[in-house]
Amino acid sequence: MLAGPTTFARRVVAVTRSIPRGRVATYGDVAVLAGRPGAARAVGNIMAHCEDPTIPCHRVIAAGGDLGGYTDLVRKKQQLAAEGVTFSGRRIRQFRELRWTGDTPATLRRRRPV
DNA sequence: ATTTTGACCGTGC
């Protein structure tokens, strides 16, 4: 078999792909969903490559609802805006509601209801 | 095998 991305990297991409349109997830959230709590920084490293445009890497933001990094921040903002996400400077509005932490029966308990 | 690097995160000032 050909050498490819590590298991971790692939899981990160899979999680990123699962983020619904118009919703966002922090690097830390993705790390948790990928099975490596605390690996937020490592997630950022992987996202930095993000060659494949079909991967919604613009939905991965920084903690607290901050826009976070991106190769082209202006574009990241535009892409999110195109999905209905609004901002207040670098801060995403309605972060509490838009945040997606994998709303599944298993993970729902981790977050408190709005 | 060891060191360096980064689209991070929480805390403190």
Added chain:
DNA sequence: CGCACGGCCAAAA
């Protein structure tokens, strides 16, 4: 609100 610091982790050097 902004900035520095230390801690974290996986990938690349």
